[in-house]
Amino acid sequence: MSPRKVDKAARRKEILTAAVKLFASKGFAATRIDDIAAEAGIAKGSVYLYYDSRDALLEAAFEAYRAMSADIFDRAVNGPGPALERLAGLVHSVLDVLAARREPARIMVDLWAASRDAEKSPVDMAAVYGDARAAVAELLRQADKEGALRAGVSEHHATVIVGALEGCLLQCLVDPGLPATELAEPIIQVCLEGLRRPAA
Amino acid sequence: MSPRKVDKAARRKEILTAAVKLFASKGFAATRIDDIAAEAGIAKGSVYLYYDSRDALLEAAFEAYRAMSADIFDRAVNGPGPALERLAGLVHSVLDVLAARREPARIMVDLWAASRDAEKSPVDMAAVYGDARAAVAELLRQADKEGALRAGVSEHHATVIVGALEGCLLQCLVDPGLPATELAEPIIQVCLEGLRRPAA
Amino acid sequence: MSPRKVDKAARRKEILTAAVKLFASKGFAATRIDDIAAEAGIAKGSVYLYYDSRDALLEAAFEAYRAMSADIFDRAVNGPGPALERLAGLVHSVLDVLAARREPARIMVDLWAASRDAEKSPVDMAAVYGDARAAVAELLRQADKEGALRAGVSEHHATVIVGALEGCLLQCLVDPGLPATELAEPIIQVCLEGLRRPAA
Amino acid sequence: MSPRKVDKAARRKEILTAAVKLFASKGFAATRIDDIAAEAGIAKGSVYLYYDSRDALLEAAFEAYRAMSADIFDRAVNGPGPALERLAGLVHSVLDVLAARREPARIMVDLWAASRDAEKSPVDMAAVYGDARAAVAELLRQADKEGALRAGVSEHHATVIVGALEGCLLQCLVDPGLPATELAEPIIQVCLEGLRRPAA
DNA sequence: TATGAATGAGGCTTCATTCAT
DNA sequence: CATGAATGAAGCCTCATTCAT
Numbered sequence: 001m002s003p004r005k006v007d008k009a010a011r012r013k014e015i016l017t018a019a020v021k022l023f024a025s026k027g028f029a030a031t032r033i034d035d036i037a038a039e040a041g042i043a044k045g046s047v048y049l050y051y052d053s054r055d056a057l058l059e060a061a062f063e064a065y066r067a068m069s070a071d072i073f074d075r076a077v078n079g080p081g082p083a084l085e086r087l088a089g090l091v092h093s094v095l096d097v098l099a100a101r102r103e104p105a106r107i108m109v110d111l112w113a114a115s116r117d118a119e120k121s122p123v124d125m126a127a128v129y130g131d132a133r134a135a136v137a138e139l140l141r142q143a144d145k146e147g148a149l150r151a152g153v154s155e156h157h158a159t160v161i162v163g164a165l166e167g168c169l170l171q172c173l174v175d176p177g178l179p180a181t182e183l184a185e186p187i188i189q190v191c192l193e194g195l196r197r198p199a200a
Numbered sequence: 201m202s203p204r205k206v207d208k209a210a211r212r213k214e215i216l217t218a219a220v221k222l223f224a225s226k227g228f229a230a231t232r233i234d235d236i237a238a239e240a241g242i243a244k245g246s247v248y249l250y251y252d253s254r255d256a257l258l259e260a261a262f263e264a265y266r267a268m269s270a271d272i273f274d275r276a277v278n279g280p281g282p283a284l285e286r287l288a289g290l291v292h293s294v295l296d297v298l299a300a301r302r303e304p305a306r307i308m309v310d311l312w313a314a315s316r317d318a319e320k321s322p323v324d325m326a327a328v329y330g331d332a333r334a335a336v337a338e339l340l341r342q343a344d345k346e347g348a349l350r351a352g353v354s355e356h357h358a359t360v361i362v363g364a365l366e367g368c369l370l371q372c373l374v375d376p377g378l379p380a381t382e383l384a385e386p387i388i389q390v391c392l393e394g395l396r397r398p399a400a
Numbered sequence: 401m402s403p404r405k406v407d408k409a410a411r412r413k414e415i416l417t418a419a420v421k422l423f424a425s426k427g428f429a430a431t432r433i434d435d436i437a438a439e440a441g442i443a444k445g446s447v448y449l450y451y452d453s454r455d456a457l458l459e460a461a462f463e464a465y466r467a468m469s470a471d472i473f474d475r476a477v478n479g480p481g482p483a484l485e486r487l488a489g490l491v492h493s494v495l496d497v498l499a500a501r502r503e504p505a506r507i508m509v510d511l512w513a514a515s516r517d518a519e520k521s522p523v524d525m526a527a528v529y530g531d532a533r534a535a536v537a538e539l540l541r542q543a544d545k546e547g548a549l550r551a552g553v554s555e556h557h558a559t560v561i562v563g564a565l566e567g568c569l570l571q572c573l574v575d576p577g578l579p580a581t582e583l584a585e586p587i588i589q590v591c592l593e594g595l596r597r598p599a600a
Numbered sequence: 601m602s603p604r605k606v607d608k609a610a611r612r613k614e615i616l617t618a619a620v621k622l623f624a625s626k627g628f629a630a631t632r633i634d635d636i637a638a639e640a641g642i643a644k645g646s647v648y649l650y651y652d653s654r655d656a657l658l659e660a661a662f663e664a665y666r667a668m669s670a671d672i673f674d675r676a677v678n679g680p681g682p683a684l685e686r687l688a689g690l691v692h693s694v695l696d697v698l699a700a701r702r703e704p705a706r707i708m709v710d711l712w713a714a715s716r717d718a719e720k721s722p723v724d725m726a727a728v729y730g731d732a733r734a735a736v737a738e739l740l741r742q743a744d745k746e747g748a749l750r751a752g753v754s755e756h757h758a759t760v761i762v763g764a765l766e767g768c769l770l771q772c773l774v775d776p777g778l779p780a781t782e783l784a785e786p787i788i789q790v791c792l793e794g795l796r797r798p799a800a
Numbered sequence: 801t802a803t804g805a806a807t808g809a810g811g812c813t814t815c816a817t818t819c820a821t
Numbered sequence: 822c823a824t825g826a827a828t829g830a831a832g833c834c835t836c837a838t839t840c841a842t
Contacts, residue, residue, distance in 0.1 A: 585756075
């Protein structure tokens with residue numbers, strides 16, 4: 001509201017951006033508060049004016065990731081057009097995001113590691129994937145209502161679709177040589193076409 | 201004359217087992233050498249008689265994982281029977297291993313994190329997934345020779361299959377509530393049936 | 401805005417002084433970083449804000465010693481008056497410094513030890529003695545030009561003069577009972593008078 | 601006496617030789633018991649059958665050095681011929697020993713460091729130099745009795761002569777490029793000729 | 801609000817010494 | 822006597838966090 005507020009929020013974001021960049025490139029474990037401060041162009045102590053701790057920065061990075069992910073999935077669920085096409089579009093979206101900003105995406109490996117102990121850590125990737133599965137399941141239900149699916153499509157298929165997406169993403173993260181965008185169509189073919197009701 | 205008798209190889213394995221257990225439950229970053237020593241029932245300094253450093257233990261864990269993984273894929277590639285059935289068996293194997301020893305499997309998130317900088321780290325998950333893709337691609341080629349595949353199956357499909365497998369695995373790791381074994385059939389349906397040549 | 405104000409150079413010097421004191425009294429090998437910090441009245445970790453490592457402190461001590469040594473020798477070489485008198489003054493200077501601050505001087509034994517492997521160690525006493533020999537040789541050349549020397553005075557005599565100086569110093573260091581200052585005249589008599597051109 | 605005794609003494613000497621070699625080349629601080637054992641061709645634990653501790657090995661090295669030094673000086677004091685010639689011979693002996701076995705001689709820098717705290721350490725270089733000064737003083741007294749000295753030669757001259765010897769030795773140790781043997785004559789000229797009674 | 805010097809707990813690793821065989 | 826695996830105390834160094842300015 002007040003101009004100060006704006007500054008503060010902007011500064012928070014700058015710091016988070018710096019942190020994410022470094023977490024992605026060197027990993028959370030190897031990223032020092034000094035590094036983040038330097039990257040953000042501020043003094044080390046100032047970081048603590050905006051974030052309570054180093055862990056809080058990872059958590060913030062997680063929240064940003066979660067928001068972005070939720071946004072993509074929500075758009076697919078609530079968008080216009082046939083459900084299966086929206087699902088296909090979702091696959092493209094995810095991989096396009098990855099391809100466009102491959103480096104920042106590498107932060108995910110640290111998010112996975114941080115979400116190991118679901119109780120203690122505020123980084124809860126289980127929830128993210130749960131949401132993703134729910135969204136895909138909803139899309140499948142919509143497609144079913146539209147009469148687009150063959151019989152026998154279950155919840156587990158949503159898990160497999162999310163798995164294929166994340167599994168391809170994982171391979172791309174770990175092996176920068178892989179062409180993320182090119183994988184969208186194969187994923188769609190493999191995961192979606194098999195579920196489609198055969199054209200009469 | 202006869203020095204204290206110990207099976208160095210066995211002791212090495214004990215220590216590695218202890219380390220893997222802890223890496224899996226608390227994470228590599230949170231696991232102290234003292235913890236490992238205590239878990240293995242030896243003194244802290246003794247760990248260094250068998251491993252050069254804490255990192256070396258993670259590397260050893262990786263090698264063990266890699267060997268196990270390679271073994272499963274090799275068996276599928278070189279086994280008897282129709283290629284597509286061997287591929288289906290492979291999917292079951294991977295998920296059964298995960299289900300049987302879910303906790304130790306959680307070490308993978310640290311292996312992903314450790315393989316971030318492919319040059320510096322000896323933990324090279326890219327190679328593991330490269331091998332996995334090659335194995336699946338080989339199985340697809342075999343299936344094609346057997347006339348079991350529809351036309352248009354490419355290398356990328358191998359990536360998608362490996363992705364679906366690893367992506368389901370990832371979800372299981374992150375969300376212990378998911379039933380790993382039950383995912384095998386959906387994966388097979390989604391990933392393999394769509395590639396099969398339609399029965400004439 | 402105005403950060404905590406400290407004179408970093410002064411703090412560096414304080415730490416070095418503390419380190420030298422301890423190196424001298426207990427020896428480098430027996431001196432802990434904690435000891436140095438305590439002596440300097442700061443926390444252990446703070447030492448590392450000013451010096452990269454324990455070795456760096458010994459190196460700094462060496463540089464200080466080298467500078468002081470070079471200063472004494474330079475002053476003798478470039479000073480006014482007959483060269484042989486400047487040489488005699490040099491002998492007095494060296495021993496006076498030793499007598500005045502005998503304890504700190506004991507750091508030299510560690511400098512000798514540290515300069516053992518000339519390639520790896522930045523502590524290069526060989527260079528210090530080389531410089532000392534060069535300075536004395538220059539003084540002898542000057543004395544020769546002044547016609548003050550007998551014939552046959554060679555480079556090796558510079559080595560012997562430096563040797564007598566350092567050898568007396570060594571004895572004083574090792575045996576605190578020896579009276580450093582009293583040795584100046586005997587050194588001068590023995591080392592310099594024998595080189596003087598007999599009065600015609 | 602018993603054959604065992606002979607073996608034991610021989611083994612002790614082997615270990616000491618190995619230790620001295622390593623102390624000389626890497627320094628006492630950098631020499632591990634494992635290194636010594638390996639160099640001596642025995643197991644690490646066996647070192648302790650012959651020496652009580654690592655420090656005891658340095659002490660033994662010191663004793664050997666002290667014995668050798670005492671031997672050289674004693675021979676000069678008790679030998680035949682004019683005292684000044686025996687003193688000159690002594691200078692040659694010391695430098696010849698250094699030249700012949702320059703590497704092992706480097707152990708002296710560690711002996712100096714170890715004798716820092718004269719009370720606690722059994723390595724007592726002060727005593728060695730005290731003995732050396734006493735021996736040279738005795739030689740000067742003998743020379744005086746023989747009427748070979750000019751008037752006014754004092755105890756301090758012995759200190760200077762020992763100093764010149766040790767100081768040259770120090771320079772040779774620290775700077776392997778210096779020709780030890782060539783320094784004998786200059787030392788003799790500088791240190792002894794000046795003390796000689798002028799030929800009538 | 802911003803700074804950056806200071807802190808000190810904590811981790812990894814080394815290595816002299818011991819001791820069961 | 823000999824071995825070498827095991828021990829564990831100790832030291833160096835790092836770095837998240839604090840706080841005086």
